[in-house]
Amino acid sequence: MTQYADVVVVGGGQAGLAAGYHLRRQRLDFVVLDAQPAPGGAWQHAWDSLRLFSPAAYSSLPGRLMPAQPGEPYPDAGHVVEYLADYEKRYELPIQHGARVHAVRRDGPRLRIESDAGDWRARAVISTTGTWSRPFLPAVPGAAAFRGRQLHTTRYRSPNDFAGQHVLVVGGGNSGAQIAADLAAHDDIELTWATRRPPRYLADDIDGRVLFDVATARRRALDQGDTDTGGVASLGDIVAVPPVRRARDRGLLPARRMFSRLTEQGPQWSDGSRAPADTIIWCTGFRPALAHLAPLGVRGPRGHITTEGTRSMAEPRLHLLGYGDWTGPASATLIGVGRPARDAAHQIADELHR
Known part of the structure; x- marks a missing residue:
């Protein structure tokens, strides 16, 4: 009916x-x-x-x-x-x-x-x-050949699921940084963090209150025909929430440029260098x-x-x-x-x- x-x-x-x-x-x-x-x-x-x-x-x-x-x-x-x-x-x-x-x-x-x-x-x-x-997974050469586990942000829960593993986190946004920081705090996990460009952290004192004001100001400027301020994207990509800040300041979040392809064992970069990976976590939006x-x-x-x-x-x-x-x-x-x-x-x- x-x-x-x-x-x-x-x-x-x-x-x-x-x-x-x-x-x-x-x-x-x-x-x-x-x-x-x-x-x-x-x-x-x-x-x-x-x-x-x-x-x-x-x-x-x-x-x-x-x-x-x-x-x-x-x-x-x-x-x-x-x-x-x-x-x-x-x-x-x-x-x-x-x-x-x-x-x-x-x-x-x-x-x-x-x-x-x-x-x-x-x-x-x-x-x-x-x-x-509707998670997005990019098309990466060799992805089908990789023998390890692949999952998206939506299926990540806890570092406890990856004890003793080499984990590759892909993505330079907030979810990538937060999950990388989550994993980096555990000594029994080997982390590789790959991003398309060097991580861009917002200033440590910026949180959601500021981001909302910036986004609102940009929309107001566009509606009035003024110059585009760039909005939140002009400030950076990653909000430095406390766990991310701690891992970053301890030097636990070195990021490598995005790899060119995947092999059976893990990522390979354009210069031929490789890294092992048991699991890939795609934080790709x-x-x-x-x-x-x-x-x-x-x-x-x-x-x-x-x-x-x-x-x-x-x-x-x-x-x-x-x-x-x-x-x-x-x-x-x-x-x-x-x-x-x-x-x-x-x-x-x-x-x-x-």
Whole structure:
């Protein structure tokens, strides 16, 4: 049986919760369909030592400050999961967990959403599926020949899984630096860290509060036609959170340039030098998880969806939230998703009330 709502939100992580908060304030009839079996979004799958870039008070969703975690200036992923679960309950958001959305289609004046919870018809859809479920693995010559184990950031949990191994970490961003630092602290692990360019650490006093302000200022400048400030990318690639800072200052994080190919035993560089590897951890980022929107035909030649704010230019009943700066400054962060979520809810309410 088909069910009806004003708005269907696809995804129940931090962006979906922020959308739900503002849709409730607009008194709209909505449902949140979440593929995860439990609250917490992608945070419930993070590695054990992962910490936020910002103190709890600066990592909050709209309406509810994240409480501090005792003894931890930067909360861990488990604390974030508890906060998101409490947020969902506190605001009585209508979330159906274990309800993966497979397709969104045009259906006359409404959009039809096909999910594990049945079909829904809605006047608007907010897609908030993020990127965690679509890890990116680069094409590297010889990757198929490598005899060891290969995994992405999404499957890393703890250094205890790699005791006595040679581990190759690939990627010069935050996840690469944090996982390399996690492994480097263990004497029984031989670490090789490969990056495309020398690691660019942000100044030690920069955390998520500053990054949010910088991203917001860049978006404001672009919207006003001013010179592009470069945003966060102009400051560096790696936030020097305490574990990374400690490993860096102890000289435990020497980085090698990206290798040219993989052999059966490990990486090989263009000068012929090699390093052994039992496991490769690819910290090479993600792509937006947008397969459910394929029937709408809104993606361009390179897979990008053109938006004005959060709204799709090709399908005005579709909004995208939490995928990065192209759907709002810092919208893929806890503190940054609130503003674009509010704007999307206001715009949808204005349209529906007409």
